[in-house]
Amino acid sequence: MTDTPRALRRILGPGEQELSCEECFELLDSYVDLEAAGVDAGQAMPGMWPHLLGCPACADEHDALLELVRDDERSR
Amino acid sequence: MIEPAALDIVSIERAPAGLLDDESLSWLEALRDPGARRDAAIRDLHALLLRAARFQVRRRRHLLPACDGAELDDLAEHAADDATMAVLKRVESYEGRSRFTTWAYKFAIMHAAVAVRRAAWQHREIPIEPADWPFVSDNAGPAELAEHRELATALRSAIDTVLTRHQRTVLIALAVNQVPVDVLAERLSTSRGAVYKTLHDARAKLRQELAAVGFLPGIAERLHD
Numbered sequence: 001m002t003d004t005p006r007a008l009r010r011i012l013g014p015g016e017q018e019l020s021c022e023e024c025f026e027l028l029d030s031y032v033d034l035e036a037a038g039v040d041a042g043q044a045m046p047g048m049w050p051h052l053l054g055c056p057a058c059a060d061e062h063d064a065l066l067e068l069v070r071d072d073e074r075s076r
Numbered sequence: 077m078i079e080p081a082a083l084d085i086v087s088i089e090r091a092p093a094g095l096l097d098d099e100s101l102s103w104l105e106a107l108r109d110p111g112a113r114r115d116a117a118i119r120d121l122h123a124l125l126l127r128a129a130r131f132q133v134r135r136r137r138h139l140l141p142a143c144d145g146a147e148l149d150d151l152a153e154h155a156a157d158d159a160t161m162a163v164l165k166r167v168e169s170y171e172g173r174s175r176f177t178t179w180a181y182k183f184a185i186m187h188a189a190v191a192v193r194r195a196a197w198q199h200r201e202i203p204i205e206p207a208d209w210p211f212v213s214d215n216a217g218p219a220e221l222a223e224h225r226e227l228a229t230a231l232r233s234a235i236d237t238v239l240t241r242h243q244r245t246v247l248i249a250l251a252v253n254q255v256p257v258d259v260l261a262e263r264l265s266t267s268r269g270a271v272y273k274t275l276h277d278a279r280a281k282l283r284q285e286l287a288a289v290g291f292l293p294g295i296a297e298r299l300h301d
Contacts, residue, residue, distance in 0.1 A: 011251045011252065012282060012286075013251075020273065022269045029173070029179040029181070032182075033174040033175055033178050055257065056257075057189065061185050064132045067131075067135075069177075
């Protein structure tokens with residue numbers, strides 16, 4: 001079944017100012033640590049969340065890093 | 077792309093060494109040690125990054141159904157090797173904005189993610205024409221269906237008329253056929269960032285064109301549902 005909003009989002013992107021892939025990688029660890037600490041990471045780094053909405057590869061790496069850091073937090 | 081000057085990163089500015097958490101400080105001291113302590117730290121770093129690489133390979137193993145456990149572990153080992161080299165090369169640029177382990181993990185995650193995506197596409201051609209135009213929901217009501225069809229027609233027209241050939245190729249491959257950005261970048265002999273910039277510019281042109289013919293911002297608001 002086709003999910004029209006998702007398909008359109010992939011084509012039209014987030015429509016907001018966003019980071020580049022290089023900027024995203026540069027800031028990803030800081031962003032994830034803020035998220036893991038419960039801080040509003042989007043407020044601290046505008047442009048990151050729109051990029052993650054628009055770039056599936058960066059979003060996947062973000063999700064993996066956040067999962068891994070949260071795993072670490074639980075085992076500390 | 078956003079201008080770096082516009083980024084509000086005050087809260088993540090480089091942490092003074094005295095404010096680093098004990099674990100991060102310990103990693104840095106060990107990796108900067110001129111003696112045997114550094115060798116042990118490098119072995120520990122590789123083990124840490126192998127764990128992260130295996131974590132990512134396991135998350136995405138459904139992309140490689142033909143690979144057995146040994147092949148997947150080989151991918152993770154290579155990713156951990158590459159990530160260890162990358163971390164050692166950049167360790168002096170670590171600014172303490174995050175835990176050292178989070179900073180190091182991101183290299184392993186990225187190398188493992190790229191390795192899995194490339195392996196999944198290694199024997200596949202990159203589709204540069206749409207296999208399907210996925211704009212019309214099967215479960216939409218009559219009014220919504222008519223609106224989707226109208227939008228689909230406008231969007232396809234915009235793709236064919238306002239984009240350059242390169243922008244169209246990149247948009248169709250990435251956004252319609254869902255080719256991973258780094259796989260496309262490798263085939264085009266360019267960088268992931270350059271390919272994404274092309275996609276970003278193409279999206280901006282399409283939004284501008286759809287706005288000009290009256291579809292945005294109404295549709296755009298619903299894209300955030």
